[in-house]
Amino acid sequence: MSEFRMSKETRQQRLRQQLEADPFLTDEELARLFKVSIQTIRLDRLELGLPELRERTKQVAAKVYAQVRSLSGGEVYGDLIDVQLGRSGLSILDTDENMGFARTKIVRGHHIFAQANSLAVAIIDAPTALTGSAEIRFLRPVKVGERIVAKAQVIESVKNRFRVKVESRIDQEEIFHGDFVVFAMEDGQWAGD
């Protein structure tokens, strides 16, 4: 019979945690969970500034969606500033929120790689070019919001095999470099594979 009555404060804290753990709970379910009325839950959400179920769902969905899309963009990841086909190229990437880890705001390595890789491929003077291998190094973490400038240069080419060096900088400071081996190919070379 002794129905414990949680203090408003602790209830609200737990509410926060609960929704963090599972954002797909309706107010009704939450009300049952905390043994209070639906209205109380709504008041709590209001006071805490927590959005409703649909909004939460949308936020979860949109977050990932943006992430995947950002990697899927055009043929070059970043903005191509200058290209001398077969020789060198330059691209800029403005990093943003959804390229980074939510907690640390540090840009995930594969975005930095994507910029370098797509640039390395873009400067090859051939209908199609594919990365064969690469040796890369991340020199310091990049924070969300920083602008990365990548410079690529062909340093050797033997037949259809190119070695491309890419250096990425933020304000002159080198934050990444990579040696890429890229293969140029005739159209349809791999088509019947």
Added chain:
Amino acid sequence: MSEFRMSKETRQQRLRQQLEADPFLTDEELARLFKVSIQTIRLDRLELGLPELRERTKQVAAKVYAQVRSLSGGEVYGDLIDVQLGRSGLSILDTDENMGFARTKIVRGHHIFAQANSLAVAIIDAPTALTGSAEIRFLRPVKVGERIVAKAQVIESVKNRFRVKVESRIDQEEIFHGDFVVFAMEDGQWAGD
């Protein structure tokens, strides 16, 4: 005045594509887009078996959410299937149209890298982990639509420095492998940088 009237069939096809590209469109917006009434859109969705906005949103959200939550949500590129923190992990990436070059339908290397890299980082048992360097090799081109299974294994760890080997396969055939050096870090280690 010549208002073109798309055939029902082509409209429905485009509707499908449109929702694939952006699942967050209401019937109203779709109606405007296709210049038909809202009812027509609803009939189309019914015939095509396409769920309503909220359902679509939920599905996108749930998919992400299903991925192991050991990291904060959708931090991994691909679907995390299994993780033994500090030891090994497995992820699947279903490649699609917009991961590839439009002309050749070959998946851009950085998507393959992104899967491997984020997996390598995910299996480290630390609040934060960052890629320091990597040596990678693309063994054959991947065509759009193929399913890549990446397997990662920690093969050495000295203090906060881990060497992780990742092998990516399509139907048992190895298509990529990489040696990553990943650093684990305490919370806030780079914060004041």
Added chain:
DNA sequence: TTACTATTGGCATCTGGTATTAATATGTGA
């Protein structure tokens, strides 16, 4: 008791739909 906060209830309203039925267009074959 009084005063105040916390909780609950009731009601109108909103969005983005489903489900159903009916009224119009529009096109096509005979």
Added chain:
DNA sequence: TCACATATTAATACCAGATGCCAATAGTAA
């Protein structure tokens, strides 16, 4: 050209999961 089929639009009732607002009640400390 008429008749029928198919496609489109319209109208209405209903639902979930909310918001916003106001009034009623419970609990609690001075």
